[in-house]
Amino acid sequence: MTTSETLFTRAKFPDGTLRTVTVSGGRIAAISTDDVFGGSGQEVVDLGGRLILPGFVEGHIHLDTSFFGGKWISHKPCTDGFDVHERVAFQHQNMAIAEPMDVRARKQLELCIANGSTSMRSHVMVDGSVGLKSLETILKVREEYRDLIDIQLVAFPQSGILRSPGTPDLMDRAIGLGADLVGGLDPASFDRDVEGHLNVVFGIAEKRDVDVDIHLHDAGTLGVFTIEQICDRAVALGMQGRVAVSHAYGLGDIPQDAARRTAERLVRSGVSIMTNAPGAHNFPPVALLRAAGVTVFSGSDNIRDSWWPYGDGDMLGRAMTIGYRSGFYTDAELEAAFDVVTSAGASALRLEGYGLVKGAKADFVVLDAEHVPDAVVAVPKPRTVYKAGRLVAQNGKLV
Numbered sequence: 254m255t256t257s258e259t260l261f262t263r264a265k266f267p268d269g270t271l272r273t274v275t276v277s278g279g280r281i282a283a284i285s286t287d288d289v290f291g292g293s294g295q296e297v298v299d300l301g302g303r304l305i306l307p308g309f310v311e312g313h314i315h316l317d318t319s320f321f322g323g324k325w326i327s328h329k330p331c332t333d334g335f336d337v338h339e340r341v342a343f344q345h346q347n348m349a350i351a352e353p354m355d356v357r358a359r360k361q362l363e364l365c366i367a368n369g370s371t372s373m374r375s376h377v378m379v380d381g382s383v384g385l386k387s388l389e390t391i392l393k394v395r396e397e398y399r400d401l402i403d404i405q406l407v408a409f410p411q412s413g414i415l416r417s418p419g420t421p422d423l424m425d426r427a428i429g430l431g432a433d434l435v436g437g438l439d440p441a442s443f444d445r446d447v448e449g450h451l452n453v454v455f456g457i458a459e460k461r462d463v464d465v466d467i468h469l470h471d472a473g474t475l476g477v478f479t480i481e482q483i484c485d486r487a488v489a490l491g492m493q494g495r496v497a498v499s500h501a502y503g504l505g506d507i508p509q510d511a512a513r514r515t516a517e518r519l520v521r522s523g524v525s526i527m528t529n530a531p532g533a534h535n536f537p538p539v540a541l542l543r544a545a546g547v548t549v550f551s552g553s554d555n556i557r558d559s560w561w562p563y564g565d566g567d568m569l570g571r572a573m574t575i576g577y578r579s580g581f582y583t584d585a586e587l588e589a590a591f592d593v594v595t596s597a598g599a600s601a602l603r604l605e606g607y608g609l610v611k612g613a614k615a616d617f618v619v620l621d622a623e624h625v626p627d628a629v630v631a632v633p634k635p636r637t638v639y640k641a642g643r644l645v646a647q648n649g650k651l652v
């Protein structure tokens with residue numbers, strides 16, 4: 254008889270109860286508190302009282318530019334303070350000496366999956382310098398890993414849109430080729446034309462009916478001004494819930510009352526905020542934004558690349574970093590940090606069938622922790638990762 258259902262017994266849920274999760278056809282068919290013993294055609298996996306958590310959501314990563322797993326490439330500081338243009342130039346130099354992109358992307362994906370990410374949004378460079386080559390490579394890699402992780406790809410104009418000839422057309426073609434979202438990059442400081450930049454981004458979004466995720470490093474009121482423009486565009490096109498601003502450092506630079514006003518605008522416009530709580534940098538006030546109702550999600554962003562040498566592809570560790578840098582101490586605050594890398598991420602990415610609930614995709618992580626707050630501060634390993642109810646990674650490696 255073929256196995257049609259799998260019973261995951263003695264799964265400790267975040268509320269401390271031991272339950273049995275029945276998985277059928279890759280989905281959670283039932284969650285029961287009874288001791289269930291497998292019948293015919295049912296495989297039984299005893300989770301032994303370990304904590305079960307929903308698969309982590311890696312909401313912002315760059316699969317095309319990481320050197321993770323390859324030879325070490327030392328970080329080169331900018332000549333005079335931080336300069337996005339110079340960093341992009343360094344990136345081009347580094348890409349020329351790194352391993353082939355597909356090799357690097359696989360290594361980074363395997364790192365993320367082994368750490369428990371079952372869904373991901375990756376920005377892939379699309380501009381006049383690389384054309385659609387990076388996207389073509391990452392699309393192939395995505396296909397190879399389709400049973401292990403769900404991946405959304407963003408057409409990311411790393412060299413700007415207006416400053417890099419041909420980029421608007423390339424971004425549009427990127428969507429036709431298989432990218433899921435249209436991206437953007439610092440409309441004011443990079444392209445020096447907020448209107449012109451957003452015309453292209455939202456023009457493609459409207460034409461192709463795709464979501465938007467814009468990199469915005471601009472600080473202070475310039476960053477906040479741009480956020481307001483993005484909010485207005487989202488409302489004008491009826492794209493509430495389909496637009497994200499990544500980094501949004503400006504929100505961390507302004508006074509709290511101003512941040513609260515912007516937060517209300519973000520909520521009204523249904524624009525979510527991605528932060529990876531980077532070191533030595535102001536970042537959005539996570540608690541303030543969440544209290545206002547803003548969807549705040551997170552990602553590893555850069556891992557061993559031309560921007561910084563940090564990153565480990567561990568979204569549970571990312572929750573710890575967010576909590577640590579936000580001064581989160583109470584259980585409720587630690588649970589909020591966890592929400593950022595799980596449910597809030599799922600909502601920002603508009604993932605279908607997410608969570609440890611009946612009917613959801615059977616994507617989950619099993620590890621040793623008392624409960625969620627303990628998991629966030631301890632960042633325990635080893636982990637066992639299931640995608641659609643199938644074991645995909647164990648002890649830091651794909652199976």
Ligand SMILES: [Zn+2]
Pocket residue numbers: 313314315376468499554555
């Ligand atoms: Zn990024």
